[in-house]
Amino acid sequence: MKSFAEQCGIHDDAREAAAHHTARLIEASGLELVRFGWCDLHGVVRGKTLTAKAAVKALRAGVGMVSTLLLKDTSDRTTFKVFEPGGTAELPGFAFASNLILLPDPASFKQLPWAQGTGWLRCQPWFQDGTPVPLDTRRILQLALGKLAQRGFGMVCGLEVEFHIYRIKDPHNGPDLDPVQAAWPGQPPTVSMIHPGYNLLAESWIDMAEEPLRIVQHTAQALGLPLQSMEIELGPSQVEAVFDATDALTAADNMVLFRNGVRQALRRAGYHATFMCRPPFPNIMSSGWHLHQSLVDGATGANVFMRDAPAPGTTPVDALHTLTDTGAAWLAGLLAHARGMASLCTPTVNGFGRFRPNALAPQAVLWGRDNRGAMLRVVGGAGDGATRIENRIGEPSANPYLYMAAQIHAGLDGLARGLMPPRATESPYASDAEMIPTNLPDALTALQDDGALVEGFGADFVRYYRRVKTVRSPASCARRRRHRFRAARIFQPLLTGPLTHPMITLHFIANNDPKALGSATISSETGRSLMQAAQSGGVDGIAADCGGSLTCATCHVMVREPWASQLPPPGADELAMLEFTSELRQPNSRLSCQIQLTDALDGLTVDLPATQY
16 A cells, blocks of 8 residues: 555655655654654744654654644634635635645654754645645745756855844743733743843853853754854844855755744743844844845856856946846846735734834845845855845745745746846935835735736735735734823923913824834914813813824824813813824834923923823
8 A cells, every 4th residue: 555655746765765764763863752843834833743653654654734724824813714615715625624644854854952852854734635735835935946947047045044032031930821811822921131232243242142142053053054153133132143055945944943943942941032023122123034045057056146257348336247147137036026025025014114224124126236225235246156146125034935935936037038137226225216015915915916926926825825914914014093192291381381372292203213203283272272271170171183193114103183182170180181093013013102392482392201102
């Protein structure tokens, strides 16, 4: 009887030899458990843990897995109604939470350095009839690489991954493990920093953070990952790991292993590693994932982006000064599909808060010659075998298979159409350039509207991807709330102060960022009415039309609806209420509001302390 791997048509002599070798390793190493891991749509490793005896059998037979794991959003809620008629009509094979089969790659076996007596195998899902699951993101990259190979090319990628490490204050009894506070999603742990930040590459900060960085180093090396360096980044508790270049599929697999491994190893030692772009603290620096890429000749392995000499008549701002015709067309394809690929490279609501000026992050669809403000940074030169393109659009929590597949489909379109890029930018934050989408819904729309990417990934996958990413995003991207701002202190200057024609201004600051600033002003006429009402003890309140707003990557505050103040009588203890409406585009965003009173006649100003909510 054929094994399941044989039914799938992938069990050849090489796989049988690998399965036999892995079975001997499991037995000889005395392992008790083997984890069968699979990378889901969001880059999270899921799977099952088998005993050693069962794992040896599953090398050829696979292990069952509930199919709804492919339908989860980032809060782990199933986005399709699998138990209702027609709920999975567009996804054949997923009705009623049916089973899929996780089939491991025997050659991927690792012994986990942080978990005693435990091995690990990388898996991919298959339908029970032996056909591949088209929504599996690793398969999507494999198909993209197959298309690239048809053109005679392979892809080489190097990884630069920024992330944050925190020290957990109470690893065993924190809020994340308190049953009283259990929720969906749950509470984060209470943490402190491993270094204060704002001192880029400071050796003293490296020494301060040595213990967790050593754990990262030892974990990566024990897993066989090509770690090159560990660095202190600019932000508080922020670090970076840099890896040598490998072929694209190996690089994507390494990213999955790295994130999964360091989280677990650090947690056992009392640390918390997060690859989210912007942790929920007021003074963080965003983390990015910079993807270095080049093409190689499929036969010789030579870098086909490298040219022997600059093209005649070119200068460094011309792509052909550094890149071959192939490299320039690939660069142009990445530019042409930058907006469409944004949701695949930055797939979270949180990640879009990174795209802001002068923050070593891109904001516009531009390329530059060794320019870290541009989205695409061309590195190298004529005769340099390491000539490459660095895409700086990604966030470290991105699914690596989709991130890299997006590069391939965009680049292949550039090659097919013979596109040529414009001259390199010297003003990466200029306002006249085409902008990267500023939020996830807009990025998902751009993906849907990008014909080449829809063709490359398949219309069914794009529709599925948008569905999963959209179900929860309206609530988290634009949480519209009406706020009652406690501001009793405003009325003391109105009652007793020297102001006779008060203008009232509300200043909003998002996430303590002085650049993310907006304001709204109540006219002096309305201010006089407020003052008179306060002095007379009026309690009915006053409504005034007030124009003003704050818009940035994380917040949108509107004070264009009637502004109301409920006035307490003089000497009363009740708090006055100012009301306005806001939209918080990211979870954990913080908004401060400061009230300023100004006399319209003499300019006298009274500032009241800011209140944050």
